[in-house]
Amino acid sequence: MGDHSHGSPQESGTVAKAQDDSLDKIQDPGLPPHRARLTDTDPRAAKRAERQVAILFAISMIGTVLFFVGYFAVGHPESIAEIRLQNMLLGSGTAFAMLGIGVGIVHWARTLMPDHEIAESRHEVRTEEGRQEAEEIVNTIVDESGISRRPLIRNSLIGALALAPLPGIVILRDLDLTKASASEIVDRLRHTMWDKGVRLTRDPSGTPIKASDVQIGSAFHVIPDGLNETEDPLNEKAKAVVLLMRLNPEDLNVSPEREDWHHDGIVAYSKICTHVGCPVALYEQHTHHLLCPCHQSTFDLTQECEVIFGPAAHALPQLPITVDADGFLVAQSDFHEPVGPGYWERP
Known part of the structure; x- marks a missing residue:
């Protein structure tokens, strides 16, 4: 049998302890070498x-x-x-x-x-x-x-x-809060150019519209007569722009107070969505729905433009209309409620 020599247990323990101590020691590598720019x-x-x-x-x-x-x-x-x-x-x-x-x-x-990198130790903060x-x-x-x-x-x-x-x-x-009182600002938002006898005209040409020009299924983008001659046509248009459509009168479900707000199925509603004011520009002829492309609010034209889908909280305001002696469509009055997004005065 060969001679096998083994270290004593004390020597083995010393080596193991030295290895453990070397593992516990973490050498600081220092900052990386700095390359001058x-x-x-x-x-x-x-x-x-x-x-x-x-x-x-x-x-x-x-x-x-x-x-x-x-x-x-x-x-x-x-x-x-x-x-x-x-x-x-x-x-x-x-x-x-x-x-x-x-x-x-x-x-x-x-x-x-x-x-260059700097290492700074934190010290206790004293007043002075x-x-x-x-x-x-x-x-x-x-x-x-x-x-x-x-x-x-x-x-x-x-x-x-x-x-x-x-x-x-x-x-x-431009908020104009320093030049106008809160009541004056509300008044500006509440009233538009529409008034009794104001003709409905095509946007943007300003051509008056006869009732006979509006066929079932058609849709017109409408502005008040004389809007292009005002001092601030863009702001006036932003409040007064209207969508005009014609339905079969039998498809309209109107409340008693609105029975004379349309003419032979021709109805006019504000084009400004009651959510955040985007233009409601899409009309689905078969469903009689108006759609706002911004957030998909959908209004039912047969139900006085009530909201049937989307985030809008209010129906589109309706513009009461009739015809004058020459057969042109005219407004009966201004909107009966504020147009555009809901705000503090809207019920």
Whole structure:
């Protein structure tokens, strides 16, 4: 038999303990090696990056100016082309204003601000010492950002930040709360251009509509006569636009107070959805349903446009109509209830 030598139990235990101790020890790998950026070693590259940041902030300022051009220069658009131009200027101006600031700050941080890692232990905050430490942190941030020694970046950033909030302020100004009382605002929403004897005309031509022109199953987009000659046709149209349809009178289920609101099956209802104000533009001839494409609110034309599906909470307001001596369709009065989305005055 061969001679097998084994270590003593004490020696085996010592080796195992040493292995366990080595596993318990975690070596700090330290921070990864720092690679200097070109802007850290080349002053010309740093100056070029500074100019790029300033240009981005300048783009933000140009975007704000572009917004104001669209807002004031195209003030009250009257044609589709002018509306599209204004929307393009407002949208692109706002986008450039926000994007210029955001991209500029990111480019500034990536190219010019210090990018080395710092490990700092937390200390118990004391009143005076905490104040001093906070002040030191702020001073360190200002110093490391380089804003104090880079006036081009500092001044362009101040200009961009000063101009950026102005579009929002101007838009809020259009709420007109400082110029009109709450009752006056409610009155504007409650009343439209419709009145007794006002003819129903085609949208957008303004051509009067005869009752004989409206066939069963047809639908007309209608505006009040004279709307295109008003000072603010778009706002007036937003409240007064109407859908005109003709059904078999036997299919209409009308309440007693509305028996004379239609003419031989011809009915007129507000085109503005009572949910959030989208245009109700889809008419299903076979089901006699009106559909809002925004959130699929559906109104039953045979039941005085009651809501049968979707989030709308109220029926579409009906415009009482009749015919004049020449056979043209005319309004009997204004709507008997506010048009558009439900608000505090709607029952």
